[in-house]
Amino acid sequence: METVDSLDAPRLLPLGDAAWTVEFGARIDPALHGRVLGLLAAVERVRREEAFAGIVDLVPTFRSLTVCYDPRRCDGERLGESLLSLARTAGAVRRDGRRWRLPVCFDDDFAPDLDDLAQTRGLTREAVIERLLGTTFRVYMIGFMPGFPYMGGLPEALEMPRLKSPRKSVPARSLAVAGAMCAVYPWESPGGWRLLGRTPVPLFSVRDEDSPSLLSSGDQVNWRAVGRDEFTELEAAGQAGRLPRDSLLAEGNER
DSSP states (O other), X not given: OOOTTTSOOOEEXXXXXXXXXXXXXXXXXXHHHHHHHHHHHHHHHHTTSGGGTTEEEEEEOSSEEEEEEOTTTSOHHHHHHHHHHHHHHSOOOOOOOOEEEEEEBOOGGGOTTHHHHHHHTTOOHHHHHHHHHTOOEEEEEEOSSTTOEEEEOOOGGGOBOOOSSOEEEEOTTEEEEEBTXXXXXXXXXXXXXXXXXXXXXXXXXXXXXXXXXXXXXXXXXXXXXXXXXXXXXXXXXXXXXXXXXXGGBOTTOOO
């Protein structure tokens, strides 16, 4: 267990002239993320106080919290000092979100980097898939594009650097890994992560006005393998808005 003295001291970093970033460290782990969520909760509680009244947005990541503010409504220097003081005392919060069991297809055309990763790491294709299916991934943040989940928990045996030359086009809903992270591209876009499969599930939908992103910080994800026929069926249902999100939750999970 980490003691108070062993924790990294928070750092206050300017981000332009209208935002501060409070950084707690450089690791990807639940304890550090808990401190980010602890500060997030603390700031949300005091936003109406004079020193924090100018805050316009809060952006948590796996290791930091960025606080955007209106410089016409508050003293930026004073806000920064108050944030750093709050970060030292806020403690940690564990936010356990929903638990998902999402389908993924590992057919060759969906997983162009799977064999290369297996060969590089001295594993069989089946062993890579087995490790992915046996891992519970934790969503640390949503970023890069709407609905894009940065997930920790990737087994060390599957860690790989980004591609030296990023692809100009990554298909939507591709399951990908880079470094110690796992993610899914919600939309077709350029990208340099290693592609290991594809899910038929939409990661972002404007039909869900209250929560357009399927996943959110604190959620947990397990993958289940599906064949091409089930993939096609689920993909069609998702595109038609006939794939209830509740059907993707893990058994016994309560919203």
